[in-house]
Amino acid sequence: MTTSQIESTPENRPLVAAVEQLQQLTDSLIEAGVLVHDNQGTPQSHQVLVHKFNQVIDQLDNLNTIQGMASYPIPVDIISYIEDGRNPDIYTREFVEVNAKSNARLKGKMENFGKLRDILSQKVVSEFPELKDTVEDIQRRTSGK
Incomplete structure (x- = not known):
C-alpha cells in the first residue's frame, strides 16, 4: 500500500x-x-x-x-500470518471470499423467505378473504420496497 x-x-x-x-x-x-x-x-x-x-x-x-x-x-490473525511467514494479503483475500460466500447464502435465504411469505400470503388470503388488507400490509412492510 x-x-x-x-x-x-x-x-x-x-x-x-x-x-x-x-x-x-x-x-x-x-x-x-x-x-x-x-x-x-x-x-x-x-x-x-x-x-x-x-x-x-x-x-x-x-x-x-x-x-x-x-x-x-491490527487483527491477531494477521500478525499470526506474518509470524508464520505468510502474506497478509492472503488473509485478506480469504476473508473477502468467506464473506462473499456468506453474503450469497444470506441473500438466498432472504429471497427464499420472501417467496415463502408470498406463497403463504396467497394461501391465507384464499382461505381467509377478510384478512386480505392485513396480509397486504404485512407484505408491503416486509418486502423492503
Missing part, C-alpha cells in the same frame, strides 16, 4: 505516517541486507553496518510511537 492509495483526511494522518515510515524501514532493511552481503570485514564496513542497524532500530522506535495508531488495530 502506498500513501497515494490512502485518502488524505485528518483521521488518516496516522495511517499515512505509518505507511511512509514502513516504506523507509523496508528500504533500510534492504540496504542493511546489501551491506551484510557486501561486508568486507574492514572496520569501515563494520562501522557503516552498525550505523545502518542503529538507523533501523530508530525507525522501528519511531513506528511504535506514531500518535493515533490505536484507532487502527
